[in-house]
Amino acid sequence: MASYVTKDGLDKMKAELELLETIERPKITQQIAEARDKGDLSENAEYDAAKEAQGMLEMRISKLKNLLADAKVIDETNLDTSKVSILTTVRLKNMVTKGEQKFTLVPDNESDLKAGKISINTPIAKGLLGKVIGQTADIVLPNGNKLSFEVLEISI
Template sequence: MANIQYVTKEGLDKLRAELDHLESVERPKISQQIAEARDKGDLSENAEYDAAKEAQGLLEMRISKIKDQVANSRVIDASQLDSSKVSILSSVKIKNTANGMEMKYTLVPETEADLSKGKISVNTPIAKGLLGKVVGDIAEVSLPNGMEMKFEILDIKID
């Protein structure tokens, strides 16, 4: 059974670009390395050949994995999402009720998470606690270390 993965259009485009690069640039490069190593003689004692074959195997696994991801991806249409409550692709401004610190996160599919850009996976504890909440709600988040944190939802936008 296929494992459906929800992605943004940008995320799917990025996967397709990586797949194209691996197939059109990296695969021929490794084939060339194998040919050069083969030309050096005895393959039973040729470390260069073994390394190139190993790299080829890893590359083919990566290509296969990305092909599966692309085949099982479903693009999320942001225009169909309800902006009144927190959902995937929501940009949420929250305030920690304990210390008053305000933060802004965008909830994205796991494959597109990038904390340095404020994008967190919908599978993280904080995102799970925020999902379905509306402005003014208090989200109680259970952290993996057993602590409980409370966040007030200040604003919700879908970009």
């Protein structure tokens, strides 16, 4: 199944994979060798910890390789700003508090709430998808609370 990413997201995954394979993997191999040189492996906590770290590292490398193999880069130049979709930035008015918020809808692996980037798979994003300026999105959160937002602006 394809996973959609931005060019920036793809570059970050490639950089992380490079770091893990060229820096972190040799470090852990060295730690395992040093722990092995200390003797009896059956009671060697350092060796066990290094082997566990190696397993976690290899899982992350494998996951990144799979993500990169299935990654489809989204062409931001062809995005339609007439309605809310992935990679659009949406300025909203909370219909209860009358406060404004701004979110960018991004792929799962690029979400960063502090930066205003929310995953396309969150209840808020799902409730906003397809809406146009002036429309109201009524969203039910997993905890049962209801939010109502008016779409004020859609941009890239």
